[in-house]
Amino acid sequence: MTQHTLFVCILCCSSEIDQQQTTSNAGQVLFEHLSQSFASSDSCEAIRLHPVRCLGACSHACVVAFAAPNKLVFILSKLSATHSVPDLLQFSGQYVACSGGKVPFQERPDAIKKGIHAVLPPLPIEPKRWALQCEHLSP
Numbered sequence: 001m002t003q004h005t006l007f008v009c010i011l012c013c014s015s016e017i018d019q020q021q022t023t024s025n026a027g028q029v030l031f032e033h034l035s036q037s038f039a040s041s042d043s044c045e046a047i048r049l050h051p052v053r054c055l056g057a058c059s060h061a062c063v064v065a066f067a068a069p070n071k072l073v074f075i076l077s078k079l080s081a082t083h084s085v086p087d088l089l090q091f092s093g094q095y096v097a098c099s100g101g102k103v104p105f106q107e108r109p110d111a112i113k114k115g116i117h118a119v120l121p122p123l124p125i126e127p128k129r130w131a132l133q134c135e136h137l138s139p
């Protein structure tokens, strides 16, 4: 089975999260919400959440990236740490199901349509090598 990965920057900061009320920054809050939602969703079994320390779009928090061997890479930014979770969950299922990751624009949830930061062409990479490369990105 193809390994799909949702990278989530856990260092992103946003004024959305009041840091006087929590020690977590927005990226960490988003990652925790996604972890809880993925754990209770059957449709997300085929995609792995992977925390990373920066995706290079720091002034556009929160930032995530969908990637898989031989599929488009979607980098999404300006995501709400709390409100974007249902849309990210929906898109996760669409991304896994669509050949080449080519989820038709009209079918994408609103947070995905508005949050596109970049879309990269697929990297021609074997699933085994992909899994090894993801292991090296752990925070």
Ligand code: FES
Residues within 6 Å of the ligand: 009, 010, 011, 012, 013, 027, 053, 054, 055, 056, 057, 058, 059, 061, 063
């Ligand atoms: S800190 Fe999140 S993208 Fe850099």
